[in-house]
Amino acid sequence: MTVSVSIEGVSKHFDEHCALKELDANIRGGRLTGLVGPDGAGKTTLMRLLAGLMSVDTGSLKIDGRELGPHTSDIHQLTGYMPQRFGLYEDLTVLENLKLYADLRGLDRRMTSGLFERLLHFTGLGSFTDRLAGNLSGGMKQKLGLACALMARPQLLLLDEPSVGVDPVSRQDLWDMVQELAGEGMAVVWSTAYLDEAERCDEVLLLEESELVYCGAPADLTRRLQGRSYLAKNLGGDRRLWLTRALELPSVRDGVIQGAAVRLVLGRDGSLDEISGLVESVGGRLEAVAPRFEDAFIDLLGGGPDGHSAIAEKMEPVEQARDIMVECRDLSKHFGDFTATDGISFSVHKGEILGLLGPNGAGKSTTFKMLCGLLKPSSGVAEVVGLDLRHSPSTAKLQLGYMAQKFSLYGLMSVQQNLEFFSGVYGLRGKLRRDRIQEMIDTFELQPYLAESPENLPLGFKQRMALACALMHRPSVLFLDEPTSGVDPVTRREFWTHITGLVAKGVTVLVTTHFMDEAEYCDRVALVNRGQLIALDSPDALKASAACAALPDPTMEDAFIRLIEAQEPPSEHAA
Amino acid sequence: MSRVSKTAVLLRRMAALTRKESIQILRDPSSLVIAFVLPPILLFLFAFAVSLDVKHVPFAVVLEGNGVKAHSLAAAYSATPYLDVVPVRDRRIGRELLTRGVVDGFVVIPQDFDERVLNQVPGAAIQVITDGSKPNSANFTAAYAEGVFQIWLRGEAGAAVAPRIDQRQRVWFNPELESRRVLLPGAIAIVMTMIGTLLTSLVVAREWERGTMEALMSTPPSMLEIIISKLLPYFALGLIATLGCVLMAVFLFSVPLQGSLIAVLLLSSVFLVPALGQGLLISTLAKNQFVAAQAAIFSGFMPAFLLSGFIYEIDSMPTLVQWITQVVPARYFVSSLQTVFLTGDVWAQFRWDMFAMLCVGALFFSITLANSHKRLD
Numbered sequence: 001m002t003v004s005v006s007i008e009g010v011s012k013h014f015d016e017h018c019a020l021k022e023l024d025a026n027i028r029g030g031r032l033t034g035l036v037g038p039d040g041a042g043k044t045t046l047m048r049l050l051a052g053l054m055s056v057d058t059g060s061l062k063i064d065g066r067e068l069g070p071h072t073s074d075i076h077q078l079t080g081y082m083p084q085r086f087g088l089y090e091d092l093t094v095l096e097n098l099k100l101y102a103d104l105r106g107l108d109r110r111m112t113s114g115l116f117e118r119l120l121h122f123t124g125l126g127s128f129t130d131r132l133a134g135n136l137s138g139g140m141k142q143k144l145g146l147a148c149a150l151m152a153r154p155q156l157l158l159l160d161e162p163s164v165g166v167d168p169v170s171r172q173d174l175w176d177m178v179q180e181l182a183g184e185g186m187a188v189v190w191s192t193a194y195l196d197e198a199e200r201c202d203e204v205l206l207l208e209e210s211e212l213v214y215c216g217a218p219a220d221l222t223r224r225l226q227g228r229s230y231l232a233k234n235l236g237g238d239r240r241l242w243l244t245r246a247l248e249l250p251s252v253r254d255g256v257i258q259g260a261a262v263r264l265v266l267g268r269d270g271s272l273d274e275i276s277g278l279v280e281s282v283g284g285r286l287e288a289v290a291p292r293f294e295d296a297f298i299d300l301l302g303g304g305p306d307g308h309s310a311i312a313e314k315m316e317p318v319e320q321a322r323d324i325m326v327e328c329r330d331l332s333k334h335f336g337d338f339t340a341t342d343g344i345s346f347s348v349h350k351g352e353i354l355g356l357l358g359p360n361g362a363g364k365s366t367t368f369k370m371l372c373g374l375l376k377p378s379s380g381v382a383e384v385v386g387l388d389l390r391h392s393p394s395t396a397k398l399q400l401g402y403m404a405q406k407f408s409l410y411g412l413m414s415v416q417q418n419l420e421f422f423s424g425v426y427g428l429r430g431k432l433r434r435d436r437i438q439e440m441i442d443t444f445e446l447q448p449y450l451a452e453s454p455e456n457l458p459l460g461f462k463q464r465m466a467l468a469c470a471l472m473h474r475p476s477v478l479f480l481d482e483p484t485s486g487v488d489p490v491t492r493r494e495f496w497t498h499i500t501g502l503v504a505k506g507v508t509v510l511v512t513t514h515f516m517d518e519a520e521y522c523d524r525v526a527l528v529n530r531g532q533l534i535a536l537d538s539p540d541a542l543k544a545s546a547a548c549a550a551l552p553d554p555t556m557e558d559a560f561i562r563l564i565e566a567q568e569p570p571s572e573h574a575a
Numbered sequence: 576m577s578r579v580s581k582t583a584v585l586l587r588r589m590a591a592l593t594r595k596e597s598i599q600i601l602r603d604p605s606s607l608v609i610a611f612v613l614p615p616i617l618l619f620l621f622a623f624a625v626s627l628d629v630k631h632v633p634f635a636v637v638l639e640g641n642g643v644k645a646h647s648l649a650a651a652y653s654a655t656p657y658l659d660v661v662p663v664r665d666r667r668i669g670r671e672l673l674t675r676g677v678v679d680g681f682v683v684i685p686q687d688f689d690e691r692v693l694n695q696v697p698g699a700a701i702q703v704i705t706d707g708s709k710p711n712s713a714n715f716t717a718a719y720a721e722g723v724f725q726i727w728l729r730g731e732a733g734a735a736v737a738p739r740i741d742q743r744q745r746v747w748f749n750p751e752l753e754s755r756r757v758l759l760p761g762a763i764a765i766v767m768t769m770i771g772t773l774l775t776s777l778v779v780a781r782e783w784e785r786g787t788m789e790a791l792m793s794t795p796p797s798m799l800e801i802i803i804s805k806l807l808p809y810f811a812l813g814l815i816a817t818l819g820c821v822l823m824a825v826f827l828f829s830v831p832l833q834g835s836l837i838a839v840l841l842l843s844s845v846f847l848v849p850a851l852g853q854g855l856l857i858s859t860l861a862k863n864q865f866v867a868a869q870a871a872i873f874s875g876f877m878p879a880f881l882l883s884g885f886i887y888e889i890d891s892m893p894t895l896v897q898w899i900t901q902v903v904p905a906r907y908f909v910s911s912l913q914t915v916f917l918t919g920d921v922w923a924q925f926r927w928d929m930f931a932m933l934c935v936g937a938l939f940f941s942i943t944l945a946n947s948h949k950r951l952d
Binding site for chain 2 (some may be wrong): 090
């Protein structure tokens with residue numbers, strides 16, 4: 001049985017703001033449909049309309065010819081919906097969550113035990129039935145959320161950004177499960193900010209500014225870019241600096257770091273001359289490569305940012321004689337019986353970007369927090385600019401800038417007040433303080449938003465502002481904790497432009513991320529699993545170490561999965 | 576689907592939601608603390624720390640006269656348990672003691688006191704001064720001081736002039752005028768407001784905050800089912816807490832329960848309707864727990880404390896405020912509880928109070944239902 005969902009002329013407004021404009025599309029059963037687009041493009045609104053949580057202003061949504069909406073009596077039997085953050089009760093156990101949703105969906109009791117068994121087996125949660133959902137890792141929560149959404153055996157499965165903040169191994173598991181479901185005839189809509197996921201979907205709906213800009217197979221969109229993607233290799237020196245220069249060329253549409261190389265996308269009718277000139281000037285080599293979906297996506301949205309960072313240009317180079325800026329030796333942290341971080345040692349050099357990667361719950365956040373003085377280590381030493389965080393935490397903290405997950409801005413204060421608060425916290429006074437605030441307002445174009453609450457800002461601006469707050473006191477070391485979680489590719493490029501610029505001025509950066517393409521920007525990547533450091537090397541070296549006959553040219557994600565799996569027996573499901 | 580099985584499905588859904596809510600209560604230490612630890616603390620405070628009785632008031636007796644009568648009156652002041660007497664000889668010292676707050680008042684027995692009494696000189700024989708910065712105590716103190724004098728006077732007159740009218744005061748229902756007996760039933764109402772309104776105001780807000788409301792809305796139960804199932808466990812929790820409070824009041828603090836336990840539980844059940852309704856209304860309007868808790872304290876706890884007649888008598892409030900108290904459900908509950916504890920089962924009063932509470936409850940619930948659509952837009 002395959003179903004089909006038709007979306008005809010659907011529009012939706014919230015007050016003045018238009019969330020969806022005249023949308024026409026078809027979603028077919030037995031296929032995985034990706035819903036992609038920048039933040040605020042209308043993805044969640046479309047999901048909620050399909051789930052019957054809102055009604056359309058104009059147009060119609062139909063599943064197999066039947067109208068979908070809040071007034072559809074059995075909409076809940078037709079659609080299964082997994083909201084962002086999975087909709088689980090954290091103080092209920094895995095089994096209690098399943099039972100609750102089974103009862104709410106009115107499933108026959110005689111059937112549920114068999115169904116539970118299958119769902120638990122399917123999700124690999126069989127041995128965790130008595131664990132509180134709040135104590136599950138991000139990946140397991142996501143699987144449980146999926147199991148709950150699948151309870152009604154819906155014809156249409158809606159997953160709203162199921163992979164935000166989830167590590168690649170868990171992401172892969174979920175992907176396989178959903179593929180299997182689609183294979184049974186279910187229509188699956190998967191909204192995502194990850195373009196590698198979108199690329200693997202059977203079909204994508206690409207939204208931008210409330211409008212559908214593309215609908216069809218991702219490969220068809222990618223094909224348009226044929227002959228415009230290039231890889232610049234052997235760039236010597238600083239590849240990030242080279243990228244900045246390349247992005248300034250009018251013929252370059254988009255560019256990202258890929259290990260030691262740089263990936264460039266040529267403008268539609270651009271000539272290759274400028275690029276080859278630039279490559280030759282540093283003695284590098286240019287290679288034509290197959291386009292990716294991401295290239296096409298950015299192209300469709302009008303290209304990436306131009307690669308220069310106003311804030312980095314204004315910053316004075318970091319004056320610091322020492323080379324080792326951050327160092328930890330035998331760093332451990334225990335929470336009761338649980339060892340979150342187990343004897344980790346590494347050091348970060350001046351002007352280096354070190355990426356801290358690992359699955360959810362591997363201990364990277366704990367390590368990170370000890371390094372920037374937010375957690376006291378159980379044993380071992382953490383030093384920033386040679387200062388022990390245990391003995392001189394406040395002197396050390398003046399040297400570091402910290403940007404927390406979810407940006408930690410104060411929602412009850414205006415943008416202006418937030419800037420004033422953070423400058424005050426970092427000890428800026430008088431004229432210097434006023435100058436720095438004004439500088440941040442100018443460089444990040446915050447002027448129109450000064451009186452607003454940060455919560456009302458578009459995500460990209462929120463992120464800029466959080467960066468502004470972390471940079472106000474000109475730190476020599478910058479700690480970024482999942483700075484781009486849930487942020488779309490265009491905004492993420494802009495963010496990395498700033499980071500690249502700052503590093504060129506000698507700022508040292510430590511970053512945690514789940515985006516493998518961001519790991520490529522790092523000079524070195526530290527891979528943490530089960531509290532231990534299992535690999536520490538350049539992105540290219542990590543990829544090379546994971547290469548094998550079956551996979552001669554692994555991606556960063558492949559390398560990540562392989563290195564993690566080599567350390568532990570594969571889970572029941574993966575086997 | 577047949578009608579019977581439809582009902583069965585409905586009941587099962589509600590049972591599942593109720594079970595879920597109960598598990599959440601049991602696993603959340605904060606709600607258990609509010610329901611079971613806070614009430615004993617509050618009751619204890621009201622039983623021992625807060626007392627409206629005035630006993631052992633520090634009081635100066637300025638004995639300027641040296642006559643027999645003057646000494647006899649001074650002795651009468653010393654004898655009463657209501658006043659702790661500081662004897663002084665000069666009114667200037669009395670004034671200083673009052674200014675320094677050492678005493679709450681003083682009486683001046685003047686030099687010519689004996690003469691005035693013996694010759695029945697018209698005008699005041701003694702002067703009582705009290706501390707107006709404590710109006711309540713001032714009233715009590717002045718009345719006690721005056722009372723002592725009158726009794727002394729009557730004793731002096733003795734058999735010589737038998738008073739024509741024998742005035743006797745008798746206080747009914749709380750013969751010892753012990754404030755604890757009035758305060759504890761009121762405290763139970765405060766505790767119930769805390770549980771009913773504060774805890775309930777948090778539950779829906781919590782679902783919004785944690786993003787579970789969206790998932791819940793994408794399942795079949797209607798908003799009414801969701802709301803009722805959410806309230807049932809809190810209703811039970813409220814009743815259990817009330818029962819605990821009543822038992823404590825009766826057995827630990829020896830407040831006599833003149834009426835029946837059934838009446839207490841019935842009144843409490845009815846009071847929970849507006850209390851829960853108010854909490855629910857707050858939580859549907861405020862989508863985060865912080866705002867919800869603030870609103871619950873300001874619109875539930877404070878009025879229950881100040882406007883229910885628990886501490887301040889409603890009759891002595893300004894007329895406008897008296898009108899406002901009409902929509903404070905705790906007002907009806909406090910008066911009924913005081914009656915059931917001190918007087919007994921007066922159903923004529925309970926009927927009216929319960930009716931009033933249900934009306935306020937109905938008001939809250941209808942506003943809530945009008946404001947909670949099972950939709951996000």
